[in-house]
Every structure is written in structure tokens, then in C-alpha cells.
Amino acid sequence: MFLVIKFTMRELLLEIFNILYKEFGKQHWWPAETKDEIVIGAVLTQNTAWSNVERAISNLKKAGVIRLKDIVCVDESLLKELIKPAGFFNQKALYLKSIASFIEGHGGLSSLSKQDTHKLRSMLLSVKGVGKETADSILLYAFERPVFVVDAYTKRLVSRHRLSEDLSYDGIQRLFMENLPLDVGLFNEYHALIVKLAKVYCKKKPLCSGCPLERL
DNA sequence: CACCAGGAATGTA
DNA sequence: TACATTCATGGT
Numbered sequence A: 001m002f003l004v005i006k007f008t009m010r011e012l013l014l015e016i017f018n019i020l021y022k023e024f025g026k027q028h029w030w031p032a033e034t035k036d037e038i039v040i041g042a043v044l045t046q047n048t049a050w051s052n053v054e055r056a057i058s059n060l061k062k063a064g065v066i067r068l069k070d071i072v073c074v075d076e077s078l079l080k081e082l083i084k085p086a087g088f089f090n091q092k093a094l095y096l097k098s099i100a101s102f103i104e105g106h107g108g109l110s111s112l113s114k115q116d117t118h119k120l121r122s123m124l125l126s127v128k129g130v131g132k133e134t135a136d137s138i139l140l141y142a143f144e145r146p147v148f149v150v151d152a153y154t155k156r157l158v159s160r161h162r163l164s165e166d167l168s169y170d171g172i173q174r175l176f177m178e179n180l181p182l183d184v185g186l187f188n189e190y191h192a193l194i195v196k197l198a199k200v201y202c203k204k205k206p207l208c209s210g211c212p213l214e215r216l
Numbered sequence B: 001c002a003c004c005a006g007g008a009a010t011g012t013a
Numbered sequence C: 001t002a003c004a005t006t007c008a009t010g011g012t
Helices: A009-024 A035-044 A050-062 A068-073 A076-086 A089-105 A108-112 A117-125 A132-142 A152-160 A169-177 A184-200
Strands: none
Touching: A009 A169, A009 A184, A035 A050, A035 A068, A035 A089, A035 A108, A035 A132, A050 A076, A068 A089, A076 A089, A089 A108, A117 A132, A132 A169, A132 A184, A152 A169, A152 A184
């Protein structure tokens, strides 16, 4: 006879979080000095290694182009040169221009923060270059709203550990948001810890050997 | 040399 | 709706 231990999805997701938190500790995300910098970094890191984003942000700071209002004003070809290390610089220069002019055109982040989360999300999604993950990253880390960010690593985690059949963005986001307390601090650390896990252990290895979640 | 990185837009069926 | 292609630099 088997000893069958049934976990609720809530308990399982919290257990995964506890394992990761015990292993890696607090991650102190988002790695930026200002809210404006979070928005800029969210666009620059699209399908790009963070080390390359750091070079781009370093260039922007040296050039004095680190506030969203600076992005609006700066010459586009200069902007492309500054962010070149982050890759896709033609697209990303355009994307930065569009999100910066959108936010500044609405009175800045402080004015937009008066909107409720659902409305704010749809507004962000209407901006060229802002998809679901970028919008949710901005909502969680810049606006401090309890929104779970789903990235490629999150999908891989859910897939490998068979936490859900539905591997779509919305399906995975619902999995976390319907089974966990809607807590900004929890979602902040959870997403950051998943990225940390991937960087340390699971680059491309199918079985994650040595990974702290191996026993799950 | 190939492959990947904290995606999104666009086009096709 | 579900895939395929394109965008581009720097590390492994």
C-alpha cells in the first residue's frame, strides 16, 4: 500500500518558494536605483542577458539619459548607440521612446499609479514594445502591484514539475495568482528566485541535476 | 562553430 | 488560435 500524501496547489507552490528562498535568500529585485530605470530595464532585458543590459544602462547613465523624460528628448540615433550592447537596438530604441512618451504623456509614473491595476495593465499592453511579461514586470516592480510575472523559466518550471497542463502565459499566471496570497513582496521574490535558480542550475540541462527542486 | 539570454511584433494558415 | 520568422549583442 502506498502512502499517498496530497498537497494542495497552494502548499506545493509555497513549498517550492520556501526551498528556493532557503537556498538563495532575498534577491533584492528590481536591480535599479529608480522607478524610471526599472521601466527602461524591463524593455532592454527582453530576450537579453542581464549583463548586456547593465552595459546599456551604464552607457545611458554616463550620457545623462536615465530618466523617462530624457528618453523622450534624446536623439534616436544616439539612443541606439547607447543601448547597443543590449541587442535589438533598432527595435528597443523605438520601444523605449514609445513607453517613455506614453508614461510622461500621462503625467509620469506617479500620476499613472492612481489607476487600478487592471486598467493600468491594459494601458501598458497598448504600448508598442510592451507585451505581457514586460507589462507585468513594470506593474510588479515599478508600480508595486501584486501581479505574478511569467517568463521562460517559469514556464519551464511549471512544465518540468507538471504543475499545470496549461502552459500559456495566462494559464501559468492564473496558477500562481489563484493559489497564492496576492502579496507584492511574495511575487517579487518568487519571480526573482526562479530567475536565480535558472541562472545557477538549469541553463539548458533537462534534468537540473543538483537543483534544489530535484526532489519534488 | 553553435547556442542561449529575465520577448514582442508581424505574418501565415 | 497556433506557430514561424525577425530582431542583434556578448558570453559560454
